[in-house]
Amino acid sequence: MKLYSNTASPFARKCRVIAHELGLKLEEIRTLPAQDENFRRVNPLGKIPALVLDDGSVLIDSPVICEYLNHVGGGKFFPGMNIFQHSSGRWKALGLQALGDGLADAAVAWIVLGRENPPPQANRARQIAAIGATLDVLERTSFADPPTIGEITVACAIGYVEFRMPDLDWKGSRPKLAAWYDRFCEYPAMKATAPAQP
Numbered sequence: 142m143k144l145y146s147n148t149a150s151p152f153a154r155k156c157r158v159i160a161h162e163l164g165l166k167l168e169e170i171r172t173l174p175a176q177d178e179n180f181r182r183v184n185p186l187g188k189i190p191a192l193v194l195d196d197g198s199v200l201i202d203s204p205v206i207c208e209y210l211n212h213v214g215g216g217k218f219f220p221g222m223n224i225f226q227h228s229s230g231r232w233k234a235l236g237l238q239a240l241g242d243g244l245a246d247a248a249v250a251w252i253v254l255g256r257e258n259p260p261p262q263a264n265r266a267r268q269i270a271a272i273g274a275t276l277d278v279l280e281r282t283s284f285a286d287p288p289t290i291g292e293i294t295v296a297c298a299i300g301y302v303e304f305r306m307p308d309l310d311w312k313g314s315r316p317k318l319a320a321w322y323d324r325f326c327e328y329p330a331m332k333a334t335a336p337a338q339p
């Protein structure tokens with residue numbers, strides 16, 4: 142399997158964490174999608190991550206790729222359905238994944254908009270508002286242990302915020318989240334995939 146990714150993407154990191162945890166071998170192909178029009182032949186949306194399977198078919202979107210990797214690696218990061226309970230672990234995990242992906246979307250947008258000249262201030266302010274409000278919700282969230290795809294996604298999104306927005310003091314007013322995140326970063330899979338300049 143080939144994973145189109147780069148070392149900064151929080152979405153690609155989710156896939157790399159799952160593969161590392163499950164001992165799956167991924168051939169990683171580094172790309173900067175915004176500078177690589179040929180990449181559209183792999184993913185017409187021009188977004189990483191994209192996973193090319195051994196038969197040549199392609200999976201896109203990190204929730205889909207992570208669930209596939211979890212399936213082939215026999216992982217337990219996607220809890221099963223529970224027909225007796227609507228609020229089963231599955232919906233909590235998927236809901237948390239959506240929140241974490243949204244946090245990463247807002248942080249990526251904030252960075253990308255900041256490269257415009259002049260930067261669109263109102264739009265950037267909306268992204269910062271989304272980041273702050275989401276972190277506030279996460280401060281009140283109880284995280285699962287062992288972790289699900291929800292916890293992995295949130296940790297990768299916060300890792301991106303720390304990497305790209307080092308001046309944002311998100312920890313000061315969110316001590317529970319900060320302590321949980323620091324502990325989570327001790328997982329070998331998190332250490333092995335720490336963000337770096339692509």
Ligand SMILES: N[C@@H](CCC(=O)N[C@@H](CS)C(=O)NCC(=O)O)C(=O)O
Pocket residue numbers: 149150151152174175187188189190201202203204242249
């Ligand atoms: N929903 C997608 C988001 C992927 C995404 O936004 N990736 C960014 C990199 S972090 C990207 O490829 N951006 C390039 C572009 O939008 O042109 C996922 O979860 O995989």
